[in-house]
Amino acid sequence: MTGYRYGRYVDGPDPLEPPADLRSAVDELGREVMEGASPESALRELLRRGVDGTTGLDDLTARVWRKRAAIQRRHRLDGTLQEVRRLLDEAVAAERRELFPDPDDDARFREAVLDALPPGTAAAVTELASYDWRSAQARESYEKIRGLLGRELLDQRFQGLKQAMETVTTEDVDRIRRMLDDLNGLLADHAAGRDTTERFAGFMRRHGDFFPENPRNTDELVDALAARSAAARRTMNSMTEEQRRELAELGSQAFGDPETARQLSTLDGLLQGLRPGEDWTGSARFRGDRPLGLGEGAQAMADLAELDALAEQLAQSYPGARLEDLDLGALVRQLGPAAGVDARRLAELERLLRNQNLLERAPDGTLQLTPKALRRLGETALRGVLDSVRARGNRDSARAGAAGEPTGATRPWAFGDTEPWNVPRTLTNAVLRTGGLGLDVVDVEVDETEQRARAAVALCVDTSWSMVQDGRWVPMKRTALALHHLISTRFRGDALDLVTFGRHARTVDIGELTALEGVWEQGTNLHHALLLAGRHLRRHPDARPVVLVVTDGEPTAHLEADGTADFSYPSTPRTLARTVAEVDALSRLGTALTVFKLGDDPRLAAFVDMIARRAGGKVVSPDEDGLGAAVVSDYLSSRRSRR
Incomplete structure (x- = not known):
């Protein structure tokens, strides 16, 4: 009989080791980026802390320094x-x-x-x-x-x-x-x-x-x-x-x-x-009581030098640092096989993040999140928002956009769906699953159809310093990610524009907004933001206009004809008048306006109540944790409110 002997796998990484959890890693990266860290520093922070039970670089570095100190503390020469x-x-x-x-x-x-x-x-x-x-x-x-x-x-x-x-x-x-x-x-x-x-x-x-x-x-x-x-x-x-x-x-x-x-x-x-x-x-x-011979002393000095080199490699502080540069042989010699396993997992995680198109180099050489990574962040943000919506008793609609018109997208059939089957996708699923044409209910996909008119949506978010200092920065970004992902995956016919406003306003893409760092800047130029929102709505005259404003302060700046921002605190009648005039211009377009008021500023409350009455819009006062659910729910209800 042929005998078999089983032992530890020693020829490289363990083939049965579970793969790195990229989704968890991307979520961690996204959280750091949304809090103001650059993707480069967010990646370094992720590797320093570790993920999914893998020891991070900080722990490995601490072990290196402890061993170095122990060598000097125990021996003399x-x-x-x-x-x-x-x-x-x-x-x-x-x-x-x-x-x-x-x-x-x-x-x-x-x-x-x-x-x-x-x-x-x-x-x-x-x-x-x-x-x-x-x-x-x-x-x-x-x-x-x-x-x-x-x-x-x-x-x-x-x-x-x-x-x-x-x-x-x-x-x-x-x-x-x-x-x-x-x-x-x-x-x-x-x-x-x-x-x-x-x-x-x-x-x-x-x-x-x-x-x-x-x-x-x-x-x-x-x-x-x-x-x-x-x-x-x-x-x-x-x-x-x-x-x-x-x-x-x-x-x-x-x-x-x-x-x-x-x-x-x-x-x-x-x-x-x-x-x-x-x-x-x-x-x-050396200050210990264990004497070392000349050869042992030389080995101790060689160990100290190797530990110093490992500490530098683990710090990843030199230009172009990559975990692939880490001397795994030296790490195993000094800290044992388990440390080598952790380092390989971290290096593999870094490699996957770079090679699977989740991180890329911008033209200026900095690291940035790719659209693929942003989609994953948006999916996570939207999942959290929809969970919150359902917890509040609202039901997400599986239908998107004009009644009876297919959007071009499909989705798995669920009990109660009345949409037509998408035959090519259904048969493809069956072939992939069985290798033949054994059809099962799990193979069925249906066409998504639009139920409402397409919408042109402008999400205007306040980026003044108060949003940072009052803990509203990350909830604001998470809200934008969730809405962007919802529209780009479920309501592809809608046109979304993201507008940030501080002293000035500007249109940004989702990547810019996600990586946007908080800057100390006075001014809440809602007037300029509404100007940009109106420009976006006019580019889509066949779409239903929707403007969503997230702010925690009354307008304190407006745009002059020469492009300069006129700032004054408290707000002046001229700033309020220019802002209200732009609200009126949006109202004449038939815009559904919703203001999400953050905080308890009475001057802000009075102003947004006034413009809501004037424009036939509404005011929502969510807390920071409920902001995403409030914005997404309002967007969905705005689409359902009018055929």
């Missing part, structure tokens, strides 16, 4: 010096035990030599370099010092060599020296601009086991070595002056021969010349 001191004390104690029972003068002379050793660790080790040990245990401990120093110096620059060289023979030392000599020759040729392709290949054949990174060419070899060498330099920079002096002196005892230290010093110089961009001068403050 004198581990090699402490171990050398321990081995030295062990060797001296063993030698004294060997000499103590011996009564001859040579034993007493040797004890005097040991008594006269300098207090410094490096000086004492150097002093004993030529000492003829009587104790085999003492000689072994002293040789361990030389082997330890050699391994630590190599581990500083060649990661993992210390563990691979727990025991070092004379042949090993000779091989290391040959490798260093060949390496320095290779790098010297590379620095001189010579072609090192063949020399590199021969070097890797002879010494490739020293380099688990498996570099493919000299440049990759230099990159790997320079990063480690720079970390070793920063380790030394982080020590005290006395510790650096001690280690420099001890270096000459590595493997019992100063040649190794000289070759490593030459290697460091070559690497610094080849990669001056590495951090060769940095340092860090």
Whole structure:
């Protein structure tokens, strides 16, 4: 029998992982944009917070900084010096035990030599370099010092060599020296601009086991070595002056021969010349109680550098930043596999938002929402508004626009519908569902028909600063999105114009209105807004004129003949007269005028009541949460009120 074994999927992203929820992400983006953020900053904010249970960049960054602080808080860099001191004390104690029972003068002379050793660790080790040990245990401990120093110096620059060289023979030392000599020759040729392709290949054949990174060419070899060498330099920079002096002196005892230290010093110089961009001068403050050896210290410094690079990548603050730039390998090394999964999900979300035509670059280089994204926002806004309408006891009509005339759109059949079937769409649905012509009720689509005359609608929204400071900015935008989506999808024959008015008024598209930022500006120029609304209505003489005004303040500005805005607070009789004159002009067109009054300003209440009576319109006073439902309900009722 064939057996099967199941385990964690390790070859890239989990294929069973649920896809990113784009709808939720677009809603989040839209909320940020409507509150005044640019799409660029809204996307950054979304990625920082995370979405749908995925850890955001802020949380990942916090984990990076916590790990960085933990490395410095737990460790100190004198581990090699402490171990050398321990081995030295062990060797001296063993030698004294060997000499103590011996009564001859040579034993007493040797004890005097040991008594006269300098207090410094490096000086004492150097002093004993030529000492003829009587104790085999003492000689072994002293040789361990030389082997330890050699391994630590190599581990500083060649990661993992210390563990691979727990025991070092004379042949090993000779091989290391040959490798260093060949390496320095290779790098010297590379620095001189010579072609090192063949020399590199021969070097890797002879010494490739020293380099688990498996570099493919000299440049990759230099990159790997320079990063480690720079970390070793920063380790030394982080020590005290006395510790650096001690280690420099001890270096000459590595493997019992100063040649190794000289070759490593030459290697460091070559690497610094080849990669001056590495951090060769940095340092860090370690304040813990766990000692690290030279190799471990270099690894700790390399980890700190990697964590710093990750923090910069996660901040996404540099020009052209993309989550695809994130070093996932480094993130997994430092924070674990779960962090890699979260980062991949965020990068995938960013990629989908860009690649599925939800975000695009404007001509000026800024990021903006696409029409597709705006449609999704409008659909969400309209759904919320219609839910509110139904909760208030109103019923949405499935019919749109002149009686009995098809709009060209279709929709799924629902119980009670009397519209004619759309046969092509119905049969297409059946074929797609079954592969044949097995017709079911779920396949049926009917033609939408218009029941009322087409309308020309002008939605005029107040964008003065009071709308921002009183929390009416986002409800106003959500209302415009909902109405725009309703008309563009259900009442396609209607013509909608969006007009904003502050000190001046202007016609905007839904994208501009969605991304509009609040600006401190005095003035509520309803006169100019109604002028633009009237111009829109006159362009559609065959349509029923509808004007919807959303405002929280009485008119305080009007447009002069030269195009300048005349502002005065409180409002002047001239501003009120010019505004009322434009209301009268709209009334003569047969316009259905509705004013949505926000707030409790008595002067505004008196003014809108007056113009409603004058124009045969009406005033609605919704709260901020009910604004969208009020506007959409009024629009629908205006269409039904007249055949």
